[in-house]
Amino acid sequence: MRRIPSRSTRRSALAILAVAAAVLVGTGPVAGAAPERSAETLTDTLVRKVSVDRINRHLVAFQRFADRAGGTRAAHTDGFRDSLDYVAGKLREAGFLVETPEFTFDRRVTDAASVVAGGTTVEPFPIIHGMNTPAGGVTGRLVHVPVDANPGCDAADYAGLDITGGIALIKRGGCTFTQKQAVAAGAGAVAAVIYNQLEGPPRGILAGGPAASRIPTGLVTMADGAALAALAGTTTTVDLRTHIVPTVSRNLIAQTRTGRTDNVVLAGAQLDSEDDVPGINDNATGSSALLEVALKLGASPKVSNAVRFAFWGATWTQFGSSAYLNSLDAQARLDIAMYLHFDILGSPNAGHFVYDGDDSDRVAPGPRPAGCARIEKTFVDFYAASGIPTEGTNYDGNTDHPGFAAAGIPVGGIYGGAFTYKTAAQAAKWGGQAGAAFDPNHQTPRDNLDNVNLDVLDRNGDAIAHAVGSFATSTEGIDGVSPRAAQPMAQEVAPAR
Known part of the structure; x- marks a missing residue:
């Protein structure tokens, strides 16, 4: 297929022809004239x-x-x-x-979102694609998972912890939310609360979708995480329930x-x-x-x-x-x-x-x-x-x-x-x-x-x-x-x- 010259190529060719013609007829550019500006792209x-x-x-x-x-x-x-x-x-x-x-999306409506440890109550963000707790929540001993470079990312992080039937409190970072809650579930936790490692909103999603959810999981701010960490060992109730409303958007x-x-x-x-x-x-x-x-x-x-x-x-x-x-x-x-x-x-x-x-x-x-x-x-x-x-x-x-x-x-x-x-x-x-x-x-x-x-x-x-x-x-x-x-x-x- 013959390639069509671009507009700039054609313009350059015409300019060359014009200069050549000017030389032939003795009407070249005036000495000392300002050079012509190149066209703006x-x-x-x-x-x-x-x-x-x-x-x-x-x-x-x-x-x-x-x-x-x-x-x-x-x-x-x-x-x-x-x-x-x-x-x-x-x-x-x-x-x-x-x-x-138009398209239809799954809009989540929150029915319950609370973590109650002793007399302290914080409001978590129910992780997107996470499973619900039963009405009234799940209750267990709050266990703060040790903080290292990859907190709660490996089964070894739970070695020596009495986590069976407990609530895992895990610092964010080092691996995905999906991995953190799965490892906690494998160790015997009935719910997970993940707190931010930085200031900012506690929002997140399970990348694997609903099928990746092993236990109910909520996200809390760094400040709320610190408050809960001080209450480790306390009997704690996590109530996380949402429902989906099919919603039309554009x-x-x-x-x-x-x-x-x-x-x-x-x-x-x-x-x-x-x-x-x-x-x-x-x-x-x-x-x-x-x-x-x-x-x-x-x-x-x-x-x-x-x-x-x-x-x-x-x-x-x-x-x-x-x-x-x-x-x-x-x-x-x-x-x-x-x-x-x-x-x-x-x-x-x-x-x-x-x-x-x-x-x-x-x-x-x-x-x-x-x-x-x-x-x-x-x-x-x-x-x-x-x-x-x-x-x-x-x-x-x-x-x-x-x-x-x-x-x-x-x-x-x-x-x-x-x-x-x-x-x-x-x-x-x-x-x-x-x-x-x-x-x-x-x-x-x-x-x-x-x-x-x-x-x-x-x-x-x-x-x-x-x-x-x-x-x-x-x-x-x-x-x-x-x-x-x-x-x-x-x-x-x-x-x-």
């Missing part, structure tokens, strides 16, 4: 046009939607529905092909009208919040930046590849992105050149993390399709050009990356940090406070407009613009597909495939 234009002021206007809108809904934009609330309508309206007005496909999928539809750049962000929180840094920042990049790109840009923007609903357990992936046939999945994810971009004590596509960190489990390393390098190089160092971060199971990677789609993106602590080395690199969380208000009601570092969000918005503009122009370094002239989409072609 799509990527440069997009970075220049994306403004943190406009991103912040979207944040203000999301805050108002949360306020009207009682302080939340969770997927089953009016706060989320208003958020989705706002984004859809903006993108439709700009001319994008927009769909808001994703929002918007696509450009130009570019190849068989080599689509997919960029996404979580649109909803956790229950009972406004979710402005997590993750209205990602959605707002992505929305502004889409609006500045426009619905009919001169690109080689179509760009598809996804705003996910019900994302705590990846229901939204999973529903989307499951809706695609094999060919539609092959048509996606990559998935870029943007999460928590304005943390008050932020870092600049790039998802580890080349496995240089040696910490991220799971597949890395070919192309992930090149996506990582695109972000790293962009920040480096501005003198900003970056660090790798693993593909967290609580984000939307793993599903796409498992489907063979190259993945990448950026992240600003949440409840883990900034080290002294990181503070030296990025500024901010060592020994404090990147976002001390993560998943709390204080995650509001006041919780956003606009300077960091500005840089991250530019990084998104750079990546989207670059890959819309060419994915040759990702999947070997050479750029070609933009091709208009047929109007009858739906964008959600």
Whole structure:
């Protein structure tokens, strides 16, 4: 097949011909004239046009939607529905092909959540996919598992402990929740309480799903864990009961009208919040930046590849992105050149993390399709050009990356940090406070407009613009597909495939 020269190649060829013609007729450039400036690329234009002021206007809108809904934009609330309508309206007005496909997710409703030890009562988070206790809970002696580098991760951690029929109190870290509760069950515990090793919300999921649940398991804060540890040996009752309510939510999928539809750049962000929180840094920042990049790109840009923007609903357990992936046939999945994810971009004590596509960190489990390393390098190089160092971060199971990677789609993106602590080395690199969380208000009601570092969000918005503009122009370094002239989409072609 004959390769069609790119627009820039044709422009360069014409320029050479024009100079040659000028020399032949004796009308060359005037001596001393200023050299002609090179044309601004799509990527440069997009970075220049994306403004943190406009991103912040979207944040203000999301805050108002949360306020009207009682302080939340969770997927089953009016706060989320208003958020989705706002984004859809903006993108439709700009001319994008927009769909808001429905899906049903399992929304957990908590019926009971308490740990009572003597006269002390704490409220745990019932781990997602964990089994329930009987009504009234289970009772046993509270046993604090010794703390080491991998607390409660091995059967040897229970050697010499009288844990049969007891409640295991385990520090978080060193292995998965799934492994901790399974080892505790194997040692004879009837329930497990896992406490945070850092300040932050006690939330989590059993990665293996309900089948991996061996005993009822609750998660508590670091402070509550310390209080319970002081009560080790006390008769304790753990009551953890939830039920599932099938709930309808929506994703929002918007696509450009130009570019190849068989080599689509997919960029996404979580649109909803956790229950009972406004979710402005997590993750209205990602959605707002992505929305502004889409609006500045426009619905009919001169690109080689179509760009598809996804705003996910019900994302705590990846229901939204999973529903989307499951809706695609094999060919539609092959048509996606990559998935870029943007999460928590304005943390008050932020870092600049790039998802580890080349496995240089040696910490991220799971597949890395070919192309992930090149996506990582695109972000790293962009920040480096501005003198900003970056660090790798693993593909967290609580984000939307793993599903796409498992489907063979190259993945990448950026992240600003949440409840883990900034080290002294990181503070030296990025500024901010060592020994404090990147976002001390993560998943709390204080995650509001006041919780956003606009300077960091500005840089991250530019990084998104750079990546989207670059890959819309060419994915040759990702999947070997050479750029070609933009091709208009047929109007009858739906964008959600």
